Amino acid sequence: MSESEHIAAAPPGDPATHMDNEDRLRPEFVARVLDAVAAGDVATARDLVEPLHPADVADLIELARADERDGLVAALANLVDADVYAELNDFVREDLLDEMEPQQVADIAGQLETDDAVALIEDLDADDQQAVLERMEPDDRAAVEEALGYPEESAGRLMQRDVCAVPQHWNVGKVIDYLRSTAELPDDFWEVFVVSPDHHPVGTCKLSTILRTKRDRPVSEIMVEEQTLIPVDMDQEDVALRFQKYALVSAAVVDGQGRLVGMITVDDIVHIIQEEASEDVLLLSGVGDEGDINEPIRAAYKDRVRWLIANLGTAMIAAFVISRFEGTIERLAILAALMPIVAAIGGNAGTQALAVTVRALATNQLTGSNRWRAVGREVSVAVLNGATIAVLLGLGVWAVLGSETLGLVIAAAIFVNIIVAGFAGVLVPLTLDRYGADPAVASSVFLTTVTDSMGFLAFLGLATLAGLGR
């Protein structure tokens, strides 16, 4: 963030006029700005927006309707600066950038730090990307091109190349003089990296340590030698977990030869953590990893219909299982009313095990060391749940429908299905993870196939065996 110092400016008068107490722009404030723009009253719109932080200006643009956004951005003109673009939702930003000349996009990118510039440019299609890069300053362009050379979602794309690095033979006074006299430092930095002559990081000094140490001490005496280095090709999810685990504020990024090539700061990581955790919710629910209220309707349709079609396949298998028992159902139609209960509760129990397992895998809590213990744990919980629900449902069915056999059959079927669901809920994601697949992506389709088919099979099969409807 190149201007994180420009924080939450208070509006003239009461901040309560534009923000509610959860840091959301008030609907009345948004409406007032948009009405002013619609009425051609640019001055009022600008006066209202001027005190806002770039992140709030970005929110304002997102909250406007798609057809109002171009007008709003034009009216606000320079208030929509590079930092606002950096804060914008990807889908909304892409929409706005599509309308711009390559030179405008290049100007915006040139004002951002490398990581934000890359985020801006990486989603453009190849031609537009090329056109924008050609119009950037050579230095900025080189930095962005280098970053684009690293894999998507890797440390190389997240890092900024400007770092504050000092040789290990300097003393604190020399470091302070260097910091005072050098213009090309990052806007925000919290640690100084100490490097060897061949540019390998050998230690880290927090700024507070430098500030609190006498000028004549060598940095090599006060630096912390144990440090967490981030390989430039590390996946952003792993980078985020590493920041979280070791409570890092910044970390040095190194290339394959161990040379310092950049720095990642925690403010960029906070977004990744939010994103990666959201991804699990979205993937488990079958909306793809980009599900977002700003995603264009056609894209959302494409992502979601694929999942529904996959589930249609699952449902067909279950329907086929049921169809094998048509004779039994014809003779005792109440079975048709009860069977979805067995399938649905099994599905719910499986989803519970699945959610816990997926989160444990995502946060590195579940490894080869405790894999089988986790399976045992889920099965134990399933036995308890299965017994409870079997008793409740069995007694309920007996009481309401007056058939002891039917009560026993449904109790046995749901007990079996909940236990199968517990097994599947933990084994499916573990297996996907073992073979390198993302356990959140496909596990709920597999799970539902198992719990639906098994639910219907157990219930209708036992009912047939028990001679119900004969």
Place this chain on the structure above:
Amino acid sequence: MSESEHIAAAPPGDPATHMDNEDRLRPEFVARVLDAVAAGDVATARDLVEPLHPADVADLIELARADERDGLVAALANLVDADVYAELNDFVREDLLDEMEPQQVADIAGQLETDDAVALIEDLDADDQQAVLERMEPDDRAAVEEALGYPEESAGRLMQRDVCAVPQHWNVGKVIDYLRSTAELPDDFWEVFVVSPDHHPVGTCKLSTILRTKRDRPVSEIMVEEQTLIPVDMDQEDVALRFQKYALVSAAVVDGQGRLVGMITVDDIVHIIQEEASEDVLLLSGVGDEGDINEPIRAAYKDRVRWLIANLGTAMIAAFVISRFEGTIERLAILAALMPIVAAIGGNAGTQALAVTVRALATNQLTGSNRWRAVGREVSVAVLNGATIAVLLGLGVWAVLGSETLGLVIAAAIFVNIIVAGFAGVLVPLTLDRYGADPAVASSVFLTTVTDSMGFLAFLGLATLAGLGR
């Protein structure tokens, strides 16, 4: 974190011997330590663990079986220091603390910063809490008691009371001299807060700014006056969103009178963001907000069975709907095989809308300004999905079962159910949020009630109306 400088110590020899490339302890390493402990070879166990970061020691303890943990902790002795306890999973920590004398717990708490000490003590039951507090140093005790006076999950519990605050009339040189000569500063700090004589924060100076400024400049000239202040009673979820939105590294916490009472740093916020996003996955899946592979089986059972019973209620309603059509099903049992398809796909479509809406609400993307637009968007996607699935399923049923009427009926039913699901998926969480409830908690039960009942009703109702099975 009182020792975040002690980071990722490299083990003697190759770090690859104890960590895999995703920062998880290798199962072979864990087994080697546990085997040594079991064999009474404390020296080997300690040698293996000695190079680990406290966060990794905590992982090791979590990866051990519950019945191995006491032995492991005893063998490692002082290697399991206060920082390890601060990093431990809540359930595992509670288990270990239960075995300890209040004096031991008080000693551990005394070595931690206030926020970590509070996290350690807040989950103890009232008697144990009192016993521990009585054994703490008066200063530490006062700090923890004050923090415990704030609501759970509020800024007051997250903050540390040690802050670096300077009067506005000082110059940079005086600030640096103060930092050099004062022992009681926080272990980690990244910004200096400038305060008025009545202790109101009036500005913030990043340490990098102080380092890069000549000694004779007054801090009031270099401080950033716009700053984000955190009210002491703010909910931690809102604190986290504020840190994320404004890319904060630390922020001043103020009381009701606007006086500086503490500071929150981003390393504590990173955990909250992870937790809050995980909570949505867990709540939507019905495992309560504490679902975790370390949760004791009985607690997991209690949390989950409640949800299954609620879903049993939902399933009963659906069963009742079906039972109204027993006659139709008796005459045409294939309807029983097809009806779960309509309900299941509706449920899936609703879950998609639900997930997107819950995440948008949680990240403040969805407000009064775009609420109706979000509903319109979900319904549009539902119409597209519904039309696609209706055509596929209708044609499939017609082709396989040879009944044009049945194909038309199921197509119409699933179209209706997917649209109803889209409406419910967005309206249920919006309504819960509007009335102050957490939209992730109960929305999927409501949603399933709607999609199941509506699915069966539409399909069986239309089939009956169309005279199928007559």
